[in-house]
Amino acid sequence: MPLTYTSGEQIEVYRFSIPVTVGVPLAALFLQAFLPRRLLFFSIFDLPLLVTIFFAMARRNPISGLLTGAAIGLVQDMLGAYPIGIYGIAKTVVGYGASSLGVKLDVENAGARFLVTLGFYLIHQAVFFAVARGLVNLRMNWSWSHDLIAALANAFLGVGLYFLLDKFKQRA
DSSP states (O other), X not given: OOOOBOOGGGOOOEEOOHHHHHHHHHHHHHHHHHHHHHOGGGXXXXXXXXXXXXXXXHHOOHHHHHHHHHXXXXXXXXXXXXXXXXHHHHHHHHHHHHHHXXXXXXXXXXXXXXXXXXXXXXXXXHHHHHIIIIISOOOOOXXXXXXXXXXXXXXXXXXXXXXXXXXXXXXX
């Protein structure tokens, strides 16, 4: 599926009900916090990141995407083992970027969603690594092979998840 440029008049902006806006990210955070403890393979997925990308691309408002990413990232920081702010910064960057890109490209088809998720997963990991190593001074190692496999897995899961979440969209 080709990525196509979309003019300002063709852009569909969506909104979501309050229960969806709050419930979907909380469900993703809950599943991310508890499923990897029971199912070890699930640790490769980042559901809060996928939800951040989805809401940012659907709303197509950089400020909204930025705030969504920051809120989801900070709650994920509170539930995880890393210092507060690392996921917050990484998901803020992704939320802003995904919503800005959603304005420029047709992100409603599976191919575009796959590529956008793949790219933003890698950007998320790079920002996370840079903040963790550079600002917080955590000892971490970068593994291109692991991150590339994780990016592909998240992109495949993301495409399916986005089509499922499309059912909650409301035209603005």
